[in-house]
Amino acid sequence: MPENATTPAKTPVDFWFDPLCPWAWMTSRWVLEVEKVRDIEIRWHIMSLAVLNEDRVDELPEEYRDMLATKAWKPVRVATAAWQKHGADVLGPLYTALGTRFHNNGEGPTTEAIAAALADAGLPADLIDYADQEDFEFDAQLRASHKEGIDLVGQEVGTPVIAVPGADGEQVAFFGPVVTPAPQGEQAARLWDGTLAVASVPGFYEIKRTRTKGPDFSNL
Secondary structure, X not given: OOOXXXXXXXXXXXXXXXXXXXXXXXXXXXXXXXXXXOOEEEEEEEOOHHHHHXXXXXXXXXXXXXXXXXXXXXXXXXXXXXXHHHOHHHHHHHHHHHHHHHHHOOOOOOHHHHXXXXXXXXXXXXXXXXXXXXXXXXXXXXXXXXXHHHOOOOOOOOOOEEEEEOOOOOEEEEEOOOOOOOOOHHHHHHHHHHHHHHHOOOOOOOOOOOOOOOOOOOOO
């Protein structure tokens, strides 16, 4: 490479997640695989299933309402506090630590699991104090981050949301893809290329595939 040549900038990939969501977790592991084989750089952002559903709680099944009330706020508050106090760079390692304990290890989103994840990510233990802070200090920042992501795709989807720069300078954003298990290597890259191809088509709305068996979320 000539001395005056510059390395092309990596394509930024903005990824909005709620630590509680198992589908977002699997998609995030796929995107991390893509980062190994495509010139992308993931930028992690927080969104919240509790915020998304707070105006329609009465329409939800009782089990889902209970989950939002008892499990959804703690991890997203702690993640938001970590971001606000220690910078956006901590979100990736913290998300990996939370997701590994919640989903891979089957610990679920307990206070104990969140505290252990903070230690795994090398973050201060006192961040756990935000888990039960009902008058949450960083509520405005949490809601702003959530709104930024959900406004790209509409209120009828959930997490994850992914956004990349489009050819015309506008962001190409989409929900998902929902995928399990997370593809590896070149298979991960092919799924990435295909997802961008369909999401970039003007007017593209939705694609679905029926599955008869899904992952076991009984620990959540």
